[in-house]
Structures are given as structure tokens and as C-alpha cells.
Amino acid sequence: MGTQAVGELTTLTGRFAHLQGRFGGPVVEEASALLRSVLTDEIWGEDGWGDVEWEGEMPSFWRTAALIRPLALVAAPGRGLRLDLPADFIEEEFGAEGVVRLSPGDLPDALEHEPTRRFLVEVGLPRDGLLFGAEAREDILNSMTAVCAERMENPALRHLGIAGTLPEDSDHLLLIGGLMHDFDTVVDGRTGLVHYTLIDDDTVTPVNADVSTLAFTVWMHSRQRKLEEEYELTGDMGEFYHQVADTMVAVLATADPVACLPATGPDDYRYWPEVFHDEAGGVL
Known part of the structure; x- marks a missing residue:
């Protein structure tokens, strides 16, 4: 019953x-x-x-x-994204300081997916959601190509022998945050699909359908x-x-x-x- x-x-x-x-x-x-x-x-x-x-x-x-x-x-259900979340969705759970929103001018041309652009401006992502945290404003939406190049300049990473291999479409994969266990979280700027990856891996794995379900x-x-x-x-x-x-x-x-x-x-x-x-x- x-x-x-x-x-x-x-x-x-x-x-x-x-x-x-x-x-x-x-x-x-x-x-x-x-x-x-x-x-x-x-x-x-x-x-x-x-x-x-x-x-x-x-x-x-x-x-x-x-x-x-x-x-x-x-x-x-959303329009262009899986879910239609209200603008204060993150704030109500994590507080006003717990949300990372972007201005339209912060969005790179590589983020072509319009529903994702709207979501990051209107709703945003949790700054520290225990298992996921959005990147700082100055780093968010950098491409995997740029992020990997910057990290390879770190002597500690070179000492570990990390080669910095990348997927073929790394210019279109934009960093939005990190998951527990040292995974990076990236969004495909063309489709809005969210993946997780490691900085020394040339593969990405889907983790969420889009930023709304993340x-x-x-x-x-x-x-x-x-x-x-x-x-x-x-x-x-x-x-x-x-x-x-x-x-x-x-x-x-x-x-x-x-x-x-x-x-x-x-x-x-x-x-x-x-x-x-x-x-x-x-x-x-």
C-alpha cells in the first residue's frame, strides 16, 4: 500500500x-x-x-x-534547460553570498548556448554547495585549453609529471567549478551539457544534463x-x-x-x- x-x-x-x-x-x-x-x-x-x-x-x-x-x-520543466528554477533558488538555500552570478559582459563568445547564458546571469550557481563549488568570478568560463595551459606553468604540477592532455574540443569546454574528489566541472559551450574531468585526462564524462540540473x-x-x-x-x-x-x-x-x-x-x-x-x- x-x-x-x-x-x-x-x-x-x-x-x-x-x-x-x-x-x-x-x-x-x-x-x-x-x-x-x-x-x-x-x-x-x-x-x-x-x-x-x-x-x-x-x-x-x-x-x-x-x-x-x-x-x-x-x-x-524548463525552456531550453531541463528545469525552470526561480532567480532566488540558490540564494534561498545558500544565502545571498552563496551564489555566483555573472553579468552578460562576463560571458565569453565560446558560451554559445543561450539558455545556459541566461541561467548563469539570472539564477547562478552555488559558491560552495558541499559537493560542488562554482569557480571564482575571474576564472569561471575559461576554456579547458586556457586552464590547462595556466596550470602547466605550476612547477608542482610539472614535478608530478602531469602532461596536460586535453580533449579535441577543449576550446568549447568551459570551466564552471569543481566537484569533491578534485574533479573539474565544465560546460559544453555549444550544447549546455555539463561534464566532469581531471586536468590530466583527455576525456570528459557527462555529470548533469545542464546547469539547471546541476x-x-x-x-x-x-x-x-x-x-x-x-x-x-x-x-x-x-x-x-x-x-x-x-x-x-x-x-x-x-x-x-x-x-x-x-x-x-x-x-x-x-x-x-x-x-x-x-x-x-x-x-x-
Whole structure:
């Protein structure tokens, strides 16, 4: 029964049909409250708790679903980008000093993708979002070619033997920030696709469909951390860690299928699913 309720939330059918076409923070809260009420008021059958109303503490699995699943409703589908995020989206979560916005004059000609240009001017990116941080204004949107050339002037990097190899289209790959684990984050100036890479690697790997879903991912992680402090979703001993990670990945997949593409081989590292499931790293 709980599975049916979560399915109805995911598809916005049944008891959640009235939420179709509605988005934003208040809708997230409404959906969460409704799912919690459905789960706590449910009559459990033979495979649950018997023919009595559940009056005790909500089981961890359903509490996680009720608090995390509705986060997908924070943003409507976008025009040119996957998500339509309001101008104050980053500020509300990270504060006025926690957002990096650019002026139109800061945008290089190599950033041809107009929706990405608008997003970086109007919404911006988190300056320090725990797992992602935007580059300083003076460095952001430099090409991989320029960044690698500058870094190769660093004697420490030369001493390490880093060759500074680059993808063939490195002039079109523009630095926007960095991920935990020393990955650079670059946006393809032609398409808006966001990749991660290493400075001495000649390959890039998709990490998000675009800057809107990158911002959403960082926001969702921040929200989960705050919910964790209040509700201890992962459990006292981390016994529920992986079910929280599974739920995070499921929500992200609805907003950004690119971020959760199946790995194509043992060396194909899909950043967000891997990081969310990194219990030893404790990012959740």
C-alpha cells in the first residue's frame, strides 16, 4: 500500500493528481505532508502490520520516501534547460553570498548556448554547495585549453609529471567549478551539457544534463543534509544509508536522466549515483 502511494506521488495520479502542473517549495511541503498522512493513516494488510491503523513511529523506509521523494516537485520543466528554477533558488538555500552570478559582459563568445547564458546571469550557481563549488568570478568560463595551459606553468604540477592532455574540443569546454574528489566541472559551450574531468585526462564524462540540473542536484543534497539533522534518515549506525541513497538517485533520475545513465563499463564512473552511495565518505 505504501508502494502504491509512492507510485501515485511519482506519477502524480490518484491521491496526488491535484498536484499536476504545480511546482515550488510550498508544493514540496504539501506533497510531503500528504504522503506522510497517507502512510500513517493506512490500514496495513497481512503483509504489513495487520488490520490495525499504524499509530507508531513511521518506518524509516517510508519516512525517507515522504521527505525526499517530493523534492522532485520544486521546479517545473524548463525552456531550453531541463528545469525552470526561480532567480532566488540558490540564494534561498545558500544565502545571498552563496551564489555566483555573472553579468552578460562576463560571458565569453565560446558560451554559445543561450539558455545556459541566461541561467548563469539570472539564477547562478552555488559558491560552495558541499559537493560542488562554482569557480571564482575571474576564472569561471575559461576554456579547458586556457586552464590547462595556466596550470602547466605550476612547477608542482610539472614535478608530478602531469602532461596536460586535453580533449579535441577543449576550446568549447568551459570551466564552471569543481566537484569533491578534485574533479573539474565544465560546460559544453555549444550544447549546455555539463561534464566532469581531471586536468590530466583527455576525456570528459557527462555529470548533469545542464546547469539547471546541476544546481538542482546540489540543492537536493543540501536539503537532504538538513533533513538528516532533523530526522536521522540514515539511522544511528547508518543502517538505512543505502535506502536514502537509492531514494536520492531515484529523485535525481526523474529530474535529470543524464546524471543517472547506466555505467557502460567498469571504468565508467557515474558521479552522483556513486557519490551518494559512498557510505564511507558519508556525504548523506
